[in-house]
Amino acid sequence: MAEQSVDRVADQDVDAYVLDVAQRARAASRDIAAADTGARSRALKAIAEAIDGARAQLAEANAEDLFAANSAAIDQPLIDRLELNAGGIDQMIEGVLQVDSLPDPVGAISDLSYRPSGIQVGRMRVPLGVIGIIYESRPNVTADAASLCLKSGNACILRGGSEAIHSNIVIADCVRAGIEAAGLNPDIVQLFQTTDRAAVGALLKQNAYVDVIVPRGGRGLIERITNESTIPVIKHLDGICHVYVHRGADLDMALEIAVNSKTEKYAVCNAAETLLIDADVADEFLPRAAERFATAGVTLKGCEVTQQRVGSEPATEDDWYAEFLGPTLAVRVVNGLDEAIAHINRYGSAHTDTIVSDDYAATRRFLTEVDSASVMVNVSTQFADGFEFGLGAEIGISTDKLHARGPVGLEGLTTQKYVVFGNGEIRKR
């Protein structure tokens, strides 16, 4: 792991390179699927050790990435995400060991039962096969994603952000060294050794060898991937989350939940973007909310009632569809549960929505009829993530309905096949 050249692949060879990577990944997926829990655990522990032993190289590589990013006058938030200091390396190592400590999802057989024909049918949880992960600046994703794939018995192909290439190469080399130390095929984890964007396009066509693509990044990246990919994509689009203050709410609780859902962190997908308030409680609730949000520095964009009651800026039709990801909140007064549910199902992004209410029937209907990945009662939307939900770790949050919905942990990286046990049964139609 001495000096690395940034781009190990000649331009003209990109298609051949990607095909080779994909074929190696498919072959390696057989090895990791057949590896037992112990072997996968030894590999994860060896990866953590290898990263710990490569702190100096990693610091050097990260400095190189940061120098290039600064020279290229890249935005400060992106540079912040790129930086990997000693604490960040500690967290990365801890993350790998934490994934190792999760229960092994692979091989679990459920619902095994006898059928009238005499056969016994069940479902076995098995790896998906080969997972392609395309992500942006944070280099720690290289270790996180590799660990989750390895733990769940999958091979993976990683394509990190070009600005993090030096850091990513060092981390990926540690990952492969750890896998080899456990006696497994290092091609179980492959990082693209090129920053050529054509390699991403070529990867998205490898449906013969790659089972699923997980993009992590902004909407632009995800839309491009979804449009180009011939491989199924587990995708996460907008987080347009709602807090609905029902007339049956404890208004003190509602206020804390609304403020926390919006302000605990702004630039996260589970932050609230729209506050819905029942007309019956708007007169009492709106001024209190307006005061708290003003103190927090949040600008309100309101419906007509909101404008009249607390003098907010007006909300346009587009504001109901907006993911502000900052200190702006759309506010609408609604006439009861039906209108609230209709608003959420129309304008929301099916990510996370919460009702504040002590009314039994209203909370039951909200849970059933709001068509979102996470539907909550009397808690902050900011809880919607894999760690808080108990998945141990997450590879992303899905706003799709098929396969994985909401935070995606180890289970989302697996599938179930039917297993059938018999004693010579044959079928007679």
Place this chain on the structure above:
Amino acid sequence: MAEQSVDRVADQDVDAYVLDVAQRARAASRDIAAADTGARSRALKAIAEAIDGARAQLAEANAEDLFAANSAAIDQPLIDRLELNAGGIDQMIEGVLQVDSLPDPVGAISDLSYRPSGIQVGRMRVPLGVIGIIYESRPNVTADAASLCLKSGNACILRGGSEAIHSNIVIADCVRAGIEAAGLNPDIVQLFQTTDRAAVGALLKQNAYVDVIVPRGGRGLIERITNESTIPVIKHLDGICHVYVHRGADLDMALEIAVNSKTEKYAVCNAAETLLIDADVADEFLPRAAERFATAGVTLKGCEVTQQRVGSEPATEDDWYAEFLGPTLAVRVVNGLDEAIAHINRYGSAHTDTIVSDDYAATRRFLTEVDSASVMVNVSTQFADGFEFGLGAEIGISTDKLHARGPVGLEGLTTQKYVVFGNGEIRKR
């Protein structure tokens, strides 16, 4: 339900018609998702009654379809599938009532548990939303598919084969009448009132309103749909199924399983297409198998060893990839388990594969390492279907890995969302 015009939609209006159907379906999906178990059950019973009351119209409409098919000199197997006699109508009614009798999958909450933050997190099974089903000649699919979607709380858009349009219209009118009789929105089930193929293309672009497409038909139909669709597709490609006779097999059992897997029905996706035999038992097993298959009228295409031992025709490389769907079987002698698994994972279609063996370790490895939707031990591949597996009914068999794998029943037509219960918890990072 008097005389129907075959095509109720003018050519130039196809796009607008399909958009209208898709939007109605999305709206109706909210109604059916909110309908309780009792309402859905009443609708299914009313549908069965309506079909029973429409036997005369249905016979007339089916005669019209059959007359047109005969005039158009359509293939006999297709005409056979098109015919709906009194027994077929009985079966269709029974099918609807059988779906009604299945447990309701909707609303089940699983894995509900408290997290350290105090929130309680679980997963609720919910309908997918709007399902588009594109199928070929059998008119009974209209009632089957509609019942499964209704039971699982989904709205559906049905596009049947043009040759069955008269029969399908009568059945769909019965379905809608039954839904209305139960006080529900009839747009929960909509059948395309046109045979224009452009309508299929338009449907495949309605990703704003349709959640999943289920094609039922030949490989050509499914490939066209997969390539054109912007909506996720639950697809079923080939069934290239294997019977592997391990050296630890009871050869009498192996013979019955091999013969049944191939011959019980030829034109089904779960029929065996390739027989793999361990070299250690080939001398004993091959002549017995050759004799039985000759009696059954099955032509063998063998590897070199098979040709030498029993004088079969030679198998070409393409034959290992072939779905014969008829009385032809490819036969290969392999050197043990590794070679058998490698053959299946390379040439198979990940549908259904069975090992015959009494060897504990071999059966365990086969179950784990064969990467197919249904992996079996000591039973015939012909058991791979929703009824035999205990799903009650199936909408199809998926050879995909994501979302639904193997026979797809009611559960495959649903998804899970996270539900979170709290008491005012807010998040502190």
